[in-house]
Amino acid sequence: MNPSPLQAPLSKSHRLVYEIVQEQGIGRHLAMADLFSLAQSRQPRIGFTTVYRAVTKLRDLGLISEITPHGAERAYYEPAGPAHAHFRCDRCGDVQDVDFAIPATVTTALAAQIGGAIANATVHFRGRCAECSRLEDSA
Amino acid sequence: MNPSPLQAPLSKSHRLVYEIVQEQGIGRHLAMADLFSLAQSRQPRIGFTTVYRAVTKLRDLGLISEITPHGAERAYYEPAGPAHAHFRCDRCGDVQDVDFAIPATVTTALAAQIGGAIANATVHFRGRCAECSRLEDSA
DNA sequence: TCGAAAGCGGAAGTCGTTTTCACCCCGGCG
DNA sequence: CGCCGGGGTGAAAACGACTTCCGCTTTCGA
Missing domain, CATH: 1.10.10.10 (Winged helix-like DNA-binding domain superfamily/Winged helix DNA-binding domain)
Known part of the structure; x- marks a missing residue:
């Protein structure tokens, strides 16, 4: 920007x-x-x-x-x-954005759990995208 | 087991x-x-x-x-x-488990958002592990 | 015992990524 | 005006994890 x-x-x-x-x-x-x-x-x-x-x-x-x-x-x-997650379709390989982010309160708590510092969090989902869901083959 | x-x-x-x-x-x-x-x-x-x-x-x-x-x-x-997240130290590269998982309710909602099916979610954190945090160099 | 099928291991190949190295452009300086 | 000097550049080679190939061996059922 x-x-x-x-x-x-x-x-x-x-x-x-x-x-x-x-x-x-x-x-x-x-x-x-x-x-x-x-x-x-x-x-x-x-x-x-x-x-x-x-x-x-x-x-x-x-x-x-x-x-x-x-x-x-x-x-x-x-x-x-802005932080967001990604979804990758196992079938066609396409990657798209997903509106999800881990709250800062959670990362803070987890940083305390491991005793270190968390600089960054990434979230990935796998599955079948909308288009590939319609083609019901599993090839 | x-x-x-x-x-x-x-x-x-x-x-x-x-x-x-x-x-x-x-x-x-x-x-x-x-x-x-x-x-x-x-x-x-x-x-x-x-x-x-x-x-x-x-x-x-x-x-x-x-x-x-x-x-x-x-x-x-x-x-x-059981599902859990992973933390990787940027300095030493060590990977350790973190007790965190995305709730099924969230993945369900996100699957609806993208119109597809989510089979799996992975969460990764990056940062400085406990041991490396003590060595305050950034080399 | 025989033959097919599956398992196996060495080696080569694939492919995205990273590094090397010599060349070039462009500035300041004499 | 020409000589440096250093960062930027690009072709090519190196790198490394991963994957595939191919012929040999073992296993198993008839």
């Missing part, structure tokens, strides 16, 4: 990747290869390594979120935003 | 892997390589492929659980048991 914190430390290429993720908007989940394709379509001479470095930096800066759904074979990226 | 459901469809090698996971008990999280090492120590002629096949089958049968913590670079396996 706020473009100001990224003026200083990001190169032009890194900014491009950031913009691509932002433009995809909430609910879209992009693999590294997708990001590379999109970046290439705007700047054909860009290399995979540059996109990779951009993603790594943006992730470390907290500007984009990385999700690794259980059962998926790669990571996905989305704009940083 | 209950050895009966595994007599029929499991070969001797697969049973060995199952027993190894069970014997490690609750709270232990074993990577594929760990399982292979442990299996080798009891049956030196066993091959990695056999352990891999055993793990795959046991996982599909629901006899063992596979977890892929966010930030980890491999999957871990543990005995199947």
Whole structure:
């Protein structure tokens, strides 16, 4: 949302990747290869390594979120935003957002339970998405 | 705990892997390589492929659980048991159990929200474990 | 005993990710 | 105006976990 914190430390290429993720908007989940394709379509001479470095930096800066759904074979990226869970369909592999987050009171209590500090919580659901539910095969 | 459901469809090698996971008990999280090492120590002629096949089958049968913590670079396996969450320390990488599960009422409501079926929920926490919290460096 | 089927293990292959390394652009400085 | 110097860049190789392949061995029923 706020473009100001990224003026200083990001190169032009890194900014491009950031913009691509932002433009995809909430609910879209992009693999590294997708990001590379999109970046290439705007700047054909860009290399995979540059996109990779951009993603790594943006992730470390907290500007984009990385999700690794259980059962998926790669990571996905989305704009940083309010906490929410993800649902992955076992059949078609599609990942979608779910409006659910673990309350801070719970994480606080659990942090006390383990005696450490909890920085982050991720929730993933697996199952059959709406569309795949209609096709009642289990192949 | 209950050895009966595994007599029929499991070969001797697969049973060995199952027993190894069970014997490690609750709270232990074993990577594929760990399982292979442990299996080798009891049956030196066993091959990695056999352990891999055993793990795959046991996982599909629901006899063992596979977890892929966010930030980890491999999957871990543990005995199947009551639902619980996992905590992974960002510093030392250690994974430990956390007594938390998403209520069935919540998953039911969320399944309705997405219009599909939710078969499974996984919760992962990241942060600093008790031991690493004492070492106040952020390296 | 024989033959089919399942199990097995070594090795190679797959694939997403990460690192390496040399080149280039772009600034300041002499 | 030309010489550095350092971050940025991109092609390619390396890496590592995971998966598959293929031929050999064991098991089991006829």
